[in-house]
Amino acid sequence: LFWPNPQTAPPSLPPFLATPSSDPSRQPRLRGASAQTPLPPEVASPAPRPCPCTRQHPTRAAIRASLSASRSPAPTPPLPQPALPARVASRATPATSHFSHCRLRRAQPWLVHIAPAPRRVAYQRGPPPQPPVTPPGSPFESHDDRRLPARLLTREATPHRHFIGAAGHWASKSCASTTDCKVYLFHCSGLEIGGEMNLTAGIQVAQLALKHRQNKKQQQRIIVFAGSPIKHDKKTLEAIGKKLKKNSVALDIVDFGEEEDGKPEKLEALLAAVNNNGSSHIVHVPPGSSALSDVLISTPIFTGDGGSGFAAAAAAAAGGVSSYDFGVDPNLDPELALALRLSMEEERARQEAAAKKAAEDSTKVEKAGEQASSSRDIPISEATSSSSALPIEKKDDLMLSSTAGGSAKAQWEIHGYIWYALEAWSSSIRCSTWYNWKIFINTLNSSFKVFMANWWTMQVVRLSGRAASAFSPDSCHFKMTITFLCMNWSQDDDSALLQQALAMSVDKPESGQSSGMADTDMSDAVDQDLALALKMSVQDNAKDLSSQTEMNKVLGDQSFMSSILASLPGVDPNDPSVKDLLASLQGKAEVLYT
């Protein structure tokens, strides 16, 4: 539709129709117009309409000029307003008013080349994800937060790990099966806390994940960390347990956090339904101030089950750690590596000397020598009969291995790496658990029986006692001290050393934690302690059965034990339960060491 006079054009038309372009090639042919009767000039090229806008636009000529300049071979830098595309440029041929130029932009926005929004880089990597540290005042710090979900780990004897968060109505699998500990740690830190815990759904999902595992030859095991109240009843849990047992899936339960009534019983019922010949365990972790990893490292979940399978798991998960002699990187921690190596040599020399003595001397000394060399077997067998809470018969095969070298290496691998794994995880749930005396005394009980005879173990105990003031709860640099309490202990040769160590740790009354809990700061204390330790280990070679009675004396010494108790936090020595335990401990000690 062509309106010759824009003034007479109906207002309903858009302006671009009202004012025709003056491009002759785009002039519509008029009826009545021919070469003989040209269009009147005001029709053919109407006067340009004044632009209502107040801006100064470049004329079309100017635009054309700039475009022609851009068509030159030299590439122009990108304009702040990008150049108009070619077909727009072709329209801008004759001189027009600002209005037309304006019209162009207004009326045909699709022709105007607007610079696109800057494209976002697809994979923008921020800073590496850190496990979230719960600020001190946050509600998640205390154990009785109702919103801790259950976390499920599906694990096999070799480390294929699924990680499943079980909050809410369904359980969501957090990461795929992986042998890499780092991936699972990352997902640990990425989990959110909230919602209700659906234990059965989580276990069923874990079972499904196990069903699709790659390595079908190995034993199936699920580790459940149950922090929230359980909303299912016992019957449901028992049914689940039966199903797991039927499919020969072992279950480890860590009961921590929120303590509603009936939760421990429910979990015990679940364990009883699942337990097939002692392959499943449960650990009740009461609320306290120590980290979950500290408590768990001493339980059969990490020391007993699966035997060498778990150790292999830890070793393989450690990856580069297992390639080192003692599981400790000499680059990262040279003093520790040196200490370990020296201890190994000392141990071997001591055992050789003891064996030599055994060969030539009388029966009394022979027995001591035998005990020195097979020291781990005897405490284990005794421990089997008398320990109650922690089934020591499930003790790690590596504990029983004959050479000191092999067992030390493997123990470092197990405890060291899994320790770090738990450390990182537990820092993300900062559940504050105070250290229950009962659990501790049971640990000590078993550990007195089975404490390992390596002198470096003693070193750390001593050092930790000395350096207790340097304890900082946030450093996970060297928390392996707790592991030493749980290792095998040969009671005859090193009781004197232990006595000294305990005495030294007791000397520091301001140490907030016991010798087992403190960090060591090796940097300052290494040199003089190394010398001292060497001296001591040289001295102690002639220990015999008589030293066992020393241990009896140590344990039977009421004042000594109560002084240890007093140094522990949160423990009241006058508590009747504590006193009962002391009495039972003494009784057990006599049974063992006679």
Place this chain on the structure above:
Amino acid sequence: MSSASASQRNQVDLLDFVDWLGVECLNQNSGHSLVNALKQGYRDDEGLVLESDADEQLLIYIPFTQVVKLHSVVFMGPEEEGPRTVKLFTNKEHMGFSNVTDYPPSDSSVLSQENLKGKPVTVKYVKFQNVHSLTIFIEDNQGSTDTTKVQKIILYGST
């Protein structure tokens, strides 16, 4: 399954070809395990039985050291707790109770009291010519009791 005559002249007991390292049994009572039913000395002892644990179903996986042809199977057990419905799967590794219904069994049979006394059950010839591993799924027992007891399992076949 046809209750054919026991023509086992050319058939041998496939016990020698069982790969003992890979033998598994799900839902067995740890005190009464699969060896009681399979192994030479144990299975002849009437007192030693394979018993199920959580419920009455059993899943037995028997791999062989070489490819065998299975001809017939003997299940012996007590009258009440002996197996009744038995399904056989060939060459399926690592089955669980959740996927016994996923594929049809190579053969299935309902055992009678005669079978429990020692009468062999002849399996379908065609499907058992190329057996590398055998999975036996015992679905229920004769008397619908809580646990199933199997006293003896004998596999007859040839290589």
